[in-house]
Amino acid sequence: MRIAFFAWEYPPRLVGGLGTYAEYITREYVRLGHDVAVFTMNNGGLKTSEVVHGVSVHRPLGVDFSDLLKVISDGELRSWGGQLRFFSSIMVNDILCCAKLANQLTRAEGVKFDMACVHDWMGAMAAPTLKGELSLPVVFHVHSTEWGRSGGRGSKAVGDIEYLGATTADDIVTVSYAMKEDLAGHGWPAEKIHVVWNGIDPDTYGPSKAVPREVEALRKRYGIADGQKMILFVGRLNWVKGIMNLVQAMPAVLKEHPEAKLVILGTGGEENDIRSLVSRLGLEKSVACRFEFVSEKERILHYAASDLCVFPSLYEPFGIVSLEAMAMEKPIVVGASGVSGLKEQVVNSGPERTGVHVDGNSPADIAWGILEALRDEGRMKAWGQAARKRVLEYFTWDKAARETLSIYEGLLHGRR
Structure with missing residues (x-):
């Protein structure tokens, strides 16, 4: 044709x-x-x-x-x-x-x-x-x-x-x-x-595509030591992405994981609102904001450096960033309320589980989903492996x- x-x-x-x-x-x-x-x-x-x-x-x-x-x-x-x-x-x-x-x-x-x-x-x-x-x-x-x-x-x-x-x-x-x-x-x-x-292109997005020393350097850049959990959000900073609710979820997450750090990577109209909320909640040491449109290589490094990726969208017909994270063998927490293609990507139960579904409108539910994922490190690794397998089967x-x-x-x- x-x-x-x-x-x-x-x-x-x-x-x-x-x-x-x-x-x-x-x-x-x-x-x-x-x-x-x-x-x-x-x-x-x-x-x-x-x-x-x-x-x-x-x-x-x-x-x-x-x-x-x-x-x-x-x-x-x-x-x-x-x-x-x-x-x-x-x-x-x-x-x-x-x-x-x-x-x-x-x-x-x-x-x-x-x-x-x-x-x-x-x-x-x-x-x-x-x-x-x-x-x-x-x-x-x-x-x-x-x-x-x-x-x-x-x-x-x-x-x-x-x-x-x-x-x-x-x-x-x-x-x-x-x-x-x-x-x-x-x-x-x-x-x-x-x-x-x-x-997604699984040849571009895969665990082997990130150089370990560069991954380690990126984590150090954000002040994240070995054993500490890096929670990553990547995307446009718009109300539909649920970032404000994600930031509001962090105090509850920090009660159980005080060493955890949320990294927000993206640009958009909510930048000032996010800065203000982080300051108001006293989260300056626990939330790092990178308001930039970075290269694909650096985005891959961020996925590789993270322990858990969270995309609590309120409206997301599909969402390619979650596939990028899944291809990088990362467990995922996604918003699954309303119109959500994310819930079709992420399996939240059974032997092929890849992550957790939450209500992106609720900071409490987002916090629950993050804590549920962080509860078992071995299980998170298994979710990440299942995520890449699912990408290879359904999302190329x-x-x-x-x-x-x-x-x-x-x-x-x-x-x-």
Whole structure:
């Protein structure tokens, strides 16, 4: 197949998990013998067209239409204020990408695409044009939703765009069964919705990939001695990730493990709130905050240095960081309430157990989950080994790509 792939982020421009997904899944499509053209954003300093690992990448240079949008848009979009420029950049990029695909690649150069896939609301704006201009079959990939990210207080315009994508697309692919249930519960056409779990590269993420002396140096950097427990959180510092509740759980954890240390690695809007909470609870010696976007190598070192990884998300359709930790043979505590793909990754009972499910809304329950894990060091090691085994069986990019391509092929051949 020749696939047009619309995603607003793609390396080297990475914002969140979608960029990582787009990078790895498109490489897999190419490895499996398909042609892929990615249409994505340009921050002004990137090549407008290039081939990366066999993937053709198109990044049109945009222009700012936000002043015009202020005039022609309704009150809800106007209320975005300075953020309206972000909305404008997404809309203009989709228009330019559709124009390049339709006018230059297809009509002028004669390149025939078999289908298109669009990702989240940023790509969903392209769906009607792709179908109208080129009559392409379209698959809408949903990694999260506006109502989920905002706790039901998000943008009506973005929600309407998501629903437009759902009704325009021929098929919908989402990342967990929890998400499928949530989408159907919001009136999306359930018969269109398929589930494909995301993946991880187990050759990149594995215990052997971290140099022991570098791991030891990292632990010393955080003041963690041999025998002391390092609890690690990695991710975007946003309310949906439950970091504030995790910090509030630490006093209860420290009562039983006074030597334990929580390391928070990530960036986001809650940085100041986290600093304030750590200070208010007197946890300066027990919580280390690293508010940086670090390289993949350093992230792997953090996983290797940790004893336990905790991701107490309140809303997490999937969550790739937990897979990274599992591939590194780390036991996991995850938020399993609400819409949670994490509970589909982490087994919390039986012989194949890999960690603990908790209510991410409850600091007390998060503390209980951490203490339950720390109670038996040998058991934690067994959980970590089972975690990597589970990743190898269910959560590789090869598996994710093959399952997704099967859905595409079923659409093209008229079967669901």
